Amino acid sequence: MTTHFAPFTDLEDVEQAPCGTWLGETSELSGDWSKVNCMLCQKHKAKIIAAAAAEERFIVEQMGDMAAFMRAEA
Numbered sequence: 263m264t265t266h267f268a269p270f271t272d273l274e275d276v277e278q279a280p281c282g283t284w285l286g287e288t289s290e291l292s293g294d295w296s297k298v299n300c301m302l303c304q305k306h307k308a309k310i311i312a313a314a315a316a317e318e319r320f321i322v323e324q325m326g327d328m329a330a331f332m333r334a335e336a
């Protein structure tokens with residue numbers, strides 16, 4: 263059993279781990295690095311965390327834009 267890192271474990275349609283591995287029945291996902299035993303995920307840990315943080319920033323920015331837009335409309 264290989265556990266890959268995934269920041270969003272609640273998504274059911276995740277087919278590929280952040281390290282690029284296609285998920286199968288022997289693959290698990292965890293947001294807890296201490297449970298991640300995939301060598302690729304561990305190797306690219308810094309990059310995967312940076313990518314997840316960038317995505318989070320992007321979502322927050324989008325939400326900020328939307329709030330600004332709604333304020334402008336009101």
Ligand SMILES: [Zn+2]
Pocket residue numbers: 265266267279280281282283300301302303304
């Ligand atoms: Zn992995």
